[in-house]
Amino acid sequence: MNRKAPHLRKDSNAYRQKKNEEAKQSMKDNFVPNDLMNIPNYAFVRNEEIYKSLIQNLTELGIGIHLKSIDIYSLIELANTIDLLIEIGKELKEYGISQVSTSRDGSSRVVASPHVQMRNTTLNQLQTQMKNLQLTPEARQQLTESVLNDADMATFSDDEDDELINNIMKRF
Structure with missing residues (x-):
C-alpha cells in the first residue's frame, strides 16, 4: 500500500502525471505573495497600526501566503474587530x-x-x-496538509538558500 500523499506520488500514466504537474504549477502560480500592506483609500480602518502589525506578523510567520489582494477587506475587518476587542477590554478593566x-x-x-x-x-x-481566513491553528494545519506539503512548492533564491544553511549550521 502506498502511504504517500496523493500529490507526492509519481503516476505511471504519463498523461495523468503531466496533468498533475500542470495542476501543481497552477497551484504554485496561485500562491504567490501579495502586497497586503496597501490599504485602499475608501476602506475604514479603526486603527492602522493594528492592521499593519497583523499583516507583518502574518508575513513573518509565513502563514498569510494563501491570502490574496481581495482578502484585504476581510483582514481590515479582522483588524477592526481586534481593535474593538482591545477597547472593550479597557472598558472592562x-x-x-x-x-x-x-x-x-x-x-x-x-x-x-x-x-x-x-x-x-x-x-x-x-x-x-x-x-474564514484560515488563520486558526486548525485551518492552517488543514491548509498545510492539503497544499503546502509538496516539496515542489518551496522556491528559494540563492540568498535564502545560503541563509537557511547558515541557520541550520548554527544549531549544530
Whole structure:
C-alpha cells in the first residue's frame, strides 16, 4: 500500500502525471505573495497600526501566503474587530465585570456589565473571521496538509538558500 500523499506520488500514466504537474504549477502560480500592506483609500480602518502589525506578523510567520489582494477587506475587518476587542477590554478593566443597578423604588442589585456580553460576542466574531481566513491553528494545519506539503512548492533564491544553511549550521 502506498502511504504517500496523493500529490507526492509519481503516476505511471504519463498523461495523468503531466496533468498533475500542470495542476501543481497552477497551484504554485496561485500562491504567490501579495502586497497586503496597501490599504485602499475608501476602506475604514479603526486603527492602522493594528492592521499593519497583523499583516507583518502574518508575513513573518509565513502563514498569510494563501491570502490574496481581495482578502484585504476581510483582514481590515479582522483588524477592526481586534481593535474593538482591545477597547472593550479597557472598558472592562476600568469599570469591572459587574455594576450596581438601582431601580426606581431605590433598591439596588449587582448585575453583569454589558461589556462582558460585548466582549463575548466580539470574541466569537473574531474566531469566525479567523476561521474564514484560515488563520486558526486548525485551518492552517488543514491548509498545510492539503497544499503546502509538496516539496515542489518551496522556491528559494540563492540568498535564502545560503541563509537557511547558515541557520541550520548554527544549531549544530
